Amino acid sequence: MRSIYRLSVLVFVVFLFGTVAAAQDCGKDAELWFPPNGEQLDGGVSVQEITSTVCQGEPVTITTTVDNMSCGETNAGFDIDVYYDSYDAAHLIDTIHVDHLDGCEHVTHTFTWDTTGVTPGDHHVLVWVDPDNTVAELNEGNNQYDMGIVTVNPNAPLVEATKEYTDEDGGNVNPDDLIMYTVRITNTGCADQGDNSGHEFVDDLPAGVSPTGTVTSSSGTAAVVGDQVVWDGEIPAGGSVTITFEVKVDSDVADSTDICNQGIVNWDSDGDGTNDAQEPTDDPATSTDDDPTCFTVYISNVAPLVGTIDAPTLSEWAQITLTVLIALAFTVMLLRRRKATA
Numbered sequence: 001m002r003s004i005y006r007l008s009v010l011v012f013v014v015f016l017f018g019t020v021a022a023a024q025d026c027g028k029d030a031e032l033w034f035p036p037n038g039e040q041l042d043g044g045v046s047v048q049e050i051t052s053t054v055c056q057g058e059p060v061t062i063t064t065t066v067d068n069m070s071c072g073e074t075n076a077g078f079d080i081d082v083y084y085d086s087y088d089a090a091h092l093i094d095t096i097h098v099d100h101l102d103g104c105e106h107v108t109h110t111f112t113w114d115t116t117g118v119t120p121g122d123h124h125v126l127v128w129v130d131p132d133n134t135v136a137e138l139n140e141g142n143n144q145y146d147m148g149i150v151t152v153n154p155n156a157p158l159v160e161a162t163k164e165y166t167d168e169d170g171g172n173v174n175p176d177d178l179i180m181y182t183v184r185i186t187n188t189g190c191a192d193q194g195d196n197s198g199h200e201f202v203d204d205l206p207a208g209v210s211p212t213g214t215v216t217s218s219s220g221t222a223a224v225v226g227d228q229v230v231w232d233g234e235i236p237a238g239g240s241v242t243i244t245f246e247v248k249v250d251s252d253v254a255d256s257t258d259i260c261n262q263g264i265v266n267w268d269s270d271g272d273g274t275n276d277a278q279e280p281t282d283d284p285a286t287s288t289d290d291d292p293t294c295f296t297v298y299i300s301n302v303a304p305l306v307g308t309i310d311a312p313t314l315s316e317w318a319q320i321t322l323t324v325l326i327a328l329a330f331t332v333m334l335l336r337r338r339k340a341t342a
Helices: 314-341
Strands: 005-013 053-055 059-068 078-084 092-098 106-114 121-129 144-153 159-167 178-187 201-204 209-217 221-225 228-232 240-249 257-261 263-267 277-280 293-297
Touching: 059 078, 059 121, 078 106, 092 106, 159 263, 159 277, 159 293, 178 201, 209 221, 209 228, 221 240, 228 240
Parallel strands: 005 059, 053 144
Antiparallel strands: 059 106, 078 092, 078 121, 121 144, 159 178, 178 240, 201 228, 201 263, 209 240, 221 228, 257 293, 263 277
């Protein structure tokens, strides 16, 4: 198990005793609302510490501070509710009751969220102060706060992979260039990915390139088998492996040919020792998830221009032609006059 993760949030609320005719705002407590550099934060939100990732079943500690920015004391006790994802009973983490809060004072409480049984994935931690509106306030609209996202990872491997390329000859990719691919496989889960039966990574090389035989890996065993690059090994929880291999662009590749491909990671989604799931590599240079890695081959080192030419329209050509004809006619007229006077 990993260490306990701590979250802190400042939830602000302006309380006012109901019988006070005119309230005086005492402002924000500088210790709560000013960060270390002394600059007041916009929107009335204090400095927060958020550790965003835990393993399923690990506790998350959530610290909330309620600041009474009015000089009026609370006219009743109130609850502080902490939820995840939505403000309903099914997602309630815990409730703490506050009996009283003096004007210009604050109170801090700590909640512990047991993530056992929580569905793996990203979850918002939400705080709601005085959900039953038992306290009369100057501002009833600032009692809910979304403090950020906690990622609950499964107690099993969870694999992601990227694939990038580098033209070792520089410039545009040409026939006979050497291309170095870099594949990074990361296990963000809470259990080790084992070296199970079968290859953990397979990359079928596309048409238009041929392997040079150069292949390395930061752990495990990588090899070139025909037109495949394969890797076998384990990836510890929170760890990663980097695989690099070199290919050569074929000499007969036609101009403007796109060469794309993806590797496939075979991994164990439930931690039972069998690779039952697949994850394709992703090109991190694009915003699309799980897309292939591509490059374009050019015969020349100068890529063709792509776009439109701002050519004259037919009417513009007519105007140009008319202008030229008038200029020619004027020139002929001047030449005839010179001959007549000669």
